[in-house]
Amino acid sequence: MGLPKNIVIGSHVWVGDPELVWIDGQIINVNGEEAEIQTSNGKTVVANLSKLHPKDMENPEGGVDDMIKLENLHEPGVLHNLATRFKINEIYTYTGNILIAINPFQRLSHLYDASMMKRYKGAPFGELGPHVFTIADVAYREMINEGKSNSILVSGESGAGKTETTKLLMRYLAYLGGHTAAGGRTVEQQVLEVSWMI
Numbered sequence: 621m622g623l624p625k626n627i628v629i630g631s632h633v634w635v636g637d638p639e640l641v642w643i644d645g646q647i648i649n650v651n652g653e654e655a656e657i658q659t660s661n662g663k664t665v666v667a668n669l670s671k672l673h674p675k676d677m678e679n680p681e682g683g684v685d686d687m688i689k690l691e692n693l694h695e696p697g698v699l700h701n702l703a704t705r706f707k708i709n710e711i712y713t714y715t716g717n718i719l720i721a722i723n724p725f726q727r728l729s730h731l732y733d734a735s736m737m738k739r740y741k742g743a744p745f746g747e748l749g750p751h752v753f754t755i756a757d758v759a760y761r762e763m764i765n766e767g768k769s770n771s772i773l774v775s776g777e778s779g780a781g782k783t784e785t786t787k788l789l790m791r792y793l794a795y796l797g798g799h800t801a802a803g804g805r806t807v808e809q810q811v812l813e814v815s816w817m818i
């Protein structure tokens with residue numbers, strides 16, 4: 621059997637690593653189904669060709685803001701893109717119309733201040749960088765345009781940031797909802813009171 625179509629001697633690939641999960645490297649030799657790879661941390665490892673994934677070499681240095689822009693969509697490519705963006709404090713990345721958020725475990729207040737809410741209000745999807753406000757904005761507008769209830773699903777493992785993300789969504793929806801007072805409390809106050817219970 622020949623080599624997989626896009627993996628040949630000289631190809632840049634991702635190979636499994638016991639410590640780093642995935643490491644990138646270059647194929648220096650192939651013997652039957654086994655490839656010899658020179659990894660970027662200076663080791664030479666042998667792996668079955670079927671376990672390798674091609675590495676994108678054309679991606680921008682800071683990664684791509686939507687996974688659909690990756691040349692090859694596979695686990696190491698996705699993880700590498702998220703890690704690259706995270707290093708420059710870009711905690712949000714799209715996969716189509718789904719938003720992936722990586723918990724920064726630090727306050728990034730500039731991401732959520734009043735000027736950001738203003739910028740994201742009504743901005744078409746994809747016009748500005750990936751953000752939790754876009755998800756809320758699109759959901760809100762669809763609700764208004766279609767005259768039907770809408771929902772946003774927030775999922776992730778424990779500690780991933782679901783509660784924090786939900787609070788941000790609520791804060792933005794409260795901002796969109798305006799300031800009409802009802803029962804002595806503004807819409808914003810009422811929505812934020814809900815988020816304290818989450």
Ligand SMILES: Nc1ncnc2c1ncn2[C@@H]1O[C@H](COP(=O)(O)OP(=O)(O)OP(=O)(O)O)[C@@H](O)[C@H]1O
Binds near residue numbers: 779782785
């Ligand atoms: N966008 C963010 N910016 C700053 N800190 C964040 C952000 N998202 C999460 N965190 C912080 O990470 C910690 C865990 O987040 P959070 O409580 O939202 O996780 P969770 O997914 O709701 O967890 P659990 O499922 O265990 O309740 C919190 O201390 C929170 O302040």
